[in-house]
Amino acid sequence: MKTAEQHAFAEAVDDFCRAHAGTREQRDALSEHGQHPHNPGLYAACARLGWLGAGLPEAYGGAGGGMTETAIFAERIAYGLAPLGGFVTSMVAVGPYLRFGTEQQRKSVVTGAANGAVEAISISEPGAGSDAAAIRCRAEAVDGGYVINGQKTWCSNAHLADHILLVARTSTHGDRHAGLTMFCVPAGVAGLTVRGIPTMGGREVNDLFLTNCFLPADAVVGAVDRAWPQLMAGLNSERLILAATMLGRARRAFDDTVAYVRERTQFGQPIGSFQALRHRLADLATELACADLLVYDVAARVDADPETQLPREASMAKLKATETAKKVAIEGMQMMGGYGYTTEFDMESHLRATIVSTVYGGTSEIQRDIIGRSYGL
Incomplete structure (x- = not known):
């Protein structure tokens, strides 16, 4: 059962969606006739209201709620057809930072998400979809960090994101689910190319091409070779x-x-x-x-x-x-x-x-x- 405060939150989001995206004309203007499922201006307005961080800890700019608040906001903006497509990927992506990231990563990524930054997560590859253990994108340890080479695909909102939480292979030893590591990849880093994939849903998903993309050692999220249990969590x-x-x-x-x-x-x-x-x-x-x-x-x-x-x-x-x-x-x-x-x-x-x-x-x-x-x- 939802609390009175949660019901009030849901009603406030409903009112917002009706006011800003309640007509077809409004939604077409915000999304360029459905081609762009995320409107940065509308998203910023939600951030100012404190809604993007409704389920995030107060220490990182959130309101201190939980999964119920996050679910309420996701459900209500979907019902209201508000073009705020960055919310889902952002909330999925911040989870591993909260659970396994360093304090600096949390302050940067989680606080950014609460304040309106879009985040993305990249797991799939052309040959690794449901079978994530088949990931081949390789991160090779070098002096001071890692060099990443490979291709990722179906990465939602990579073209909008401040960071991409990317899963790459750091080892080929042991169980096939072992040897995977999470990395925080900043937008615009040298060696990263983001290319959109045309879909029925407009500009949503992307291919990522990584060519000698260097990341410092502190870009690792959690433990090296432990991405699989981190993903499961x-x-x-x-x-x-x-x-x-x-x-x-x-x-x-x-x-x-x-x-x-x-x-x-x-x-x-x-x-x-x-x-x-x-x-x-x-x-x-x-x-x-x-x-x-x-x-x-x-x-x-x-x-x-x-x-x-x-x-x-x-x-x-x-x-x-x-x-x-x-x-x-x-x-x-x-x-x-x-x-x-x-x-x-x-x-x-x-x-x-x-x-x-x-x-x-x-x-x-x-x-x-x-x-x-x-x-x-």
Whole structure:
């Protein structure tokens, strides 16, 4: 159950989104007709209100809240269709710094994120997606630091980020999950090239090319060769933030569908009065309620014990929220007919946003595998 303060926070974010991104014209102006899912000016306004750091420690510019506050903000900006795409990657990226980074790294990265800087995280490579142990991007130890060579891909918001939390291979000995290390890569460092990948979602993801990119020894985040357990320690937050975001988008797609079927008439009556559609919407509403309960239950568990790892529950939240969001958008488009396919309505953007959510941050297949293995299967 959310507290009165958390409900008030959610309502304040809702009001902000309605005021600044409540119309299609406002959203088009902020995002260049959907091509840029992140608006720096709007993001800065949220930073001034203290919302970006709602779930971050006060010592680093945050408000001292927890995962529930972070989830609330992620859900509400997604529902409000506010182009603040840098929030998700920033909150995912700051987790390892909080858990394993040096005090200087925390002051720089975490405080920066609370104050409006965008952060990114880069794990995937052309040959290493779900199988992160296949990472080949190499960091070679040299006098005073490391030289990194290789390619990373699907790095969300690297073109906006102040830093990229990059995972590279520092050793090939032992278990295939061993020998990986996290590095804090500053934007614009010599030897780093960021190249956008065209997608249906506009300017979101990037290829990274690292050519003799030198990083000092203090760029290591945590322990050398220990990135894998460090990544595993952060899966609660990553999956919950993604789940909360898609919960918000699913709720918006549902509400847009309900509004349409109430107004659209065929055969002399609103199409929402037909049993076929009414029952579909009843099922979707039930699925949304289940997703909501799951997301915020897991968030509350994390807040109660931030050190606990909940691989089963976090994977369930990510799986349920993203698959539900995709289903709501597909059903919404079907119920809206041809209008759902036009860019005049938001349903086609709901579909584009939700379909990819079952891929990034660990595919639905990977989430199911984690859940199944948690039962010893």
